[in-house]
Amino acid sequence: xxxxxxxxxxxxxxxxxxxxxxxxxxxxxxxxxxxxxxxxxxxxxxxxxxxxxxxxxxxxxxxxxxxxxxxxxxxxxxxxxxxxxxxxxxxxxxxxxxxxxxxxxxxxxxxxxxxxxxxxxxxxxxxxxxxxxxxxxxxxxxxxxxxxxxxxxxxxxxxxxxxxxxxxxxxxxxxxxxxxxxxxxxxxxxxxxxxxxxxxxxxxxxxxxxxxxxxxxxxxxxxxxxxxxxxxxxxxxxxxxxxxxxxxxxxxxxxxxxxxxxxxxxxxxxxxxxxxxxxxxxxxxxxxxxxxxxxxxxxxxxxxxxxxxxxxxxxxxxxxxxxxxxxxxxxxxxxxxxxxxxxxxxxxxxxxxxxxxxxxxxxxxxxxxxxxxxxxxxxxxxxxxxxxxxxxxxxxxxxxxxxxxxxxxxxxxxxxxxxxxxxxxxxxxxxxxxxxxxxxxxxxxxxxxxxxxxxxxxxxxxxxxxxxxxx
Numbered sequence: 001x002x003x004x005x006x007x008x009x010x011x012x013x014x015x016x017x018x019x020x021x022x023x024x025x026x027x028x029x030x031x032x033x034x035x036x037x038x039x040x041x042x043x044x045x046x047x048x049x050x051x052x053x054x055x056x057x058x059x060x061x062x063x064x065x066x067x068x069x070x071x072x073x074x075x076x077x078x079x080x081x082x083x084x085x086x087x088x089x090x091x092x093x094x095x096x097x098x099x100x101x102x103x104x105x106x107x108x109x110x111x112x113x114x115x116x117x118x119x120x121x122x123x124x125x126x127x128x129x130x131x132x133x134x135x136x137x138x139x140x141x142x143x144x145x146x147x148x149x150x151x152x153x154x155x156x157x158x159x160x161x162x163x164x165x166x167x168x169x170x171x172x173x174x175x176x177x178x179x180x181x182x183x184x185x186x187x188x189x190x191x192x193x194x195x196x197x198x199x200x201x202x203x204x205x206x207x208x209x210x211x212x213x214x215x216x217x218x219x220x221x222x223x224x225x226x227x228x229x230x231x232x233x234x235x236x237x238x239x240x241x242x243x244x245x246x247x248x249x250x251x252x253x254x255x256x257x258x259x260x261x262x263x264x265x266x267x268x269x270x271x272x273x274x275x276x277x278x279x280x281x282x283x284x285x286x287x288x289x290x291x292x293x294x295x296x297x298x299x300x301x302x303x304x305x306x307x308x309x310x311x312x313x314x315x316x317x318x319x320x321x322x323x324x325x326x327x328x329x330x331x332x333x334x335x336x337x338x339x340x341x342x343x344x345x346x347x348x349x350x351x352x353x354x355x356x357x358x359x360x361x362x363x364x365x366x367x368x369x370x371x372x373x374x375x376x377x378x379x380x381x382x383x384x385x386x387x388x389x390x391x392x393x394x395x396x397x398x399x400x401x402x403x404x405x406x407x408x409x410x411x412x413x414x415x416x417x418x419x420x421x422x423x424x425x426x427x428x429x430x431x432x433x434x435x436x437x438x439x440x441x442x443x444x445x446x447x448x449x450x451x452x453x454x455x456x457x458x459x460x461x462x463x464x465x466x467x468x469x470x471x
Contacts, residue, residue: 005228006275006289006296007317009335009353016058024050028117045122048084052093053109061098063379063396067436067454069095073145074153075456077171081138086222087173099141104130156434159453163460164189164204171457178452179231180439180461184238186446191461192230196220201230201243206448206463214256215243215263230254231274236283244274270308271299276320280327287330289321298332298360311360312341319355324385330360331372331391333381339369355379357393357406372406372425380404384442392430392442401436403451404429442466 002014028045059065068091072078077088084092100108108129116125123134130137165177178192187207193200201215217230230245243254251268268274273291280287286301298311298321312318316336324331335353357372357380372391373380381401383393391406407426431437431451438459439452447465454460 003228004291004294005273006291006319007335008315009317013059017054020054020057021050024053024113027113044120045116046082046084047086047089048081048093048096049116049122050093051090052095052097055090055094056097056101059094063399063401063436065091065094066399067401069145070149070153071435071455071457073142074149075171077457078142081142095145096138096141099144100130100137103140153434156432158433158435158455159431159451159460159462159464161462161464163462165459165461167456167458167460172459173454173457175459176227177459177461178227178439180441180450180452181232181234182441182443182446182448182450183234184236184445186443186448188238189450189463190214190232190234190241191452192232194227196222199230201232201241203241214241215245215254217245217247228273228275231277233277233279233286236279236281240283242277242279242286244268244277246273276322278322280323282327285327287321287323289319289332298330300330300362311362314341316353317355320382322384324359324391325388328362330362331383331385332358332360333383333393334358339371341367341369355381357383357391372408373427382440386442387444392440394437394440395429396436397429400433401438402429402433403431403437403440 002011002018004011055065068087072088072092078084078092081092081096097109100112111129112125114125115128116122119125119128126132126134126137132140174196176192176194178194180189180191182189187205189204189206191202191204193202197218198220199215199217200213202211203214204211215230230243233242233244234240235242239258241256241258243256245252245254251271251274252265253268254263254265256263271288271290271292272294275289275291275296278287279285284303286303288299288301289296290299295315296317296319297313298318300309300311301307302309311330312334314336316334318332318334318336321330321332323329333355335355336358337353339358354375354377356374359370359372361370372383373393373395375395375397378395378397380393380395383391386392386405389408391408393404393406394401395404397404404427407428409426433453435453435455437451437453441450443449444466448463449466450461450463452459452461
């Protein structure tokens with residue numbers, strides 16, 4: 001099953017994974033029904049072998065994979081690598097195949113696959129080609145990554161303070177926390193709890209520490225699920241919570257009233273998929289990043305009149321749009337390689353596009369965006385207003401997603417009939433964790449920051465206060 005989230009790179013990776021799986025099954029089990037039955041009975045291949053190889057062939061090493069591998073190795077969950085299942089099998093297997101290629105060369109993969117099929121045993125496949133048993137190879141692989149990550153882990157601390165959610169001693173990598181949002185008054189927090197597809201939207205009182213479930217959806221399943229829904233947003237009044245989700249192929253806007261504890265909903269017809277949402281300061285508008293006709297763009301949605309306005313219109317992937325400067329501007333992340341909004345004649349999209357931060361001025365008639373960041377080979381996502389002259393965002397500079405602060409400034413470039421300004425940005429790192437910040441939210445008015453970090457096999461939801469002059 002393919003999920004298109006507006007990101008063509010992600011969609012290409014899913015296509016490559018599907019083709020790799022078909023070719024691998026054809027090679028290992030044969031083409032005829034008779035061969036498949038026979039080989040499936042006699043050929044015993046561990047889950048990490050197949051899932052890891054498919055992942056290695058379809059997805060380049062990135063911050064997400066690095067984060068999962070680091071946590072699996074450092075927490076000790078992967079010591080019994082032959083028993084890896086699900087997400088651990090995929091990422092653990094990816095790292096094993098990466099180690100094999102870096103140590104012995106890429107040409108050994110086809111030889112290992114052939115010998116595995118001939119000998120009908122994965123251990124013999126590695127032994128005949130590499131001269132190393134699978135047990136010894138696994139020990140070398142674990143030692144390699146353990147040494148590499150130990151130097152990083154020893155110096156960098158995890159977020160301080162006790163997590164808001166219950167963190168069990170036993171690893172629960174399948175129980176994910178997503179979409180944390182602090183209320184406008186800073187007294188409450190909403191977030192999504194996703195237990196293998198069984199979804200709950202939880203509301204937590206930060207003073208009394210009481211919590212309740214305000215929305216439920218789905219059921220637990222071992223198949224691959226679309227984890228991009230639901231999407232949450234607080235109304236500026238703090239009395240209404242908006243939940244955007246997908247049900248039976250339809251996009252629904254569910255609104256939960258905190259005064260009556262009742263839910264109402266309406267269908268959003270115009271979009272194929274909604275990626276992010278944020279309220280304007282007066283609560284009359286949404287800013288969306290959404291997919292329509294196969295491309296993701298930024299939209300303004302008037303809630304009362306039910307009218308949409310498209311701000312960007314091109315093939316580039318726009319995500320994580322938020323209002324800023326009292327809703328006069330919109331900030332978002334995009335993989336565009338220019339700062340001009342126009343239709344480009346692309347037969348094939350440029351490769352290796354990285355996400356940077358851009359600002360759209362709603363009052364300007366100019367089709368040129370203000371570029372906040374411009375960092376090759378680095379992705380910057382999840383921008384949001386920090387205060388009047390600065391922005392917070394996540395960057396995978398250094399291979400780990402941490403929080404950064406961009407201070408906006410300008411100077412006079414030249415004067416003719418009017419004054420022309422030159423804009424520039426000063427960025428600095430605010431957090432330095434050994435694990436990715438998956439999601440976060442900042443409330444500088446009430447001095448609170450909430451972060452979701454996956455560490456030691458569990459998702460951790462932490463709340464902290466920004467230090468003076470820092471994040």
